[in-house]
Amino acid sequence: MARVILTSLEASEYLKLPEQSLKHDRSAGRFGIPFYKVGQRVFYDRDELDAWLDGCRKVPHVEKKKEEVRKGRATKREEVEARGLGITVPALRARRAGGGV
DSSP, X not given: OOOOEEEHHHHHHHHTOOHHHHHHHHXXXXXXXXXXXXXXXXXXXXXXXXXXXXXXXXXXXXXXXXXXXXXXXXXXXXXXXXXHHTSOHHHHHHHHTTOOO
């Protein structure tokens, strides 16, 4: 398969980035976008840009939110349930919130 070579302008359109960002990256190397320089001309390989994009992929880590232990006066339902289990209401609340007990 033949390589698809892009100019700086084509690469910026392909990546949806301003051409100035590519120019800045070539000098500062902040993003590490791979490029080729032949004389004064700059080129990008589309397959290498795709590989670079794949390396930039982030998957958000979503932590299951821990239930907060309810505070305040016990409800009748909590009192009955705690009595049935033979534990205190605070222990029941901690158990519900994942604290064990």
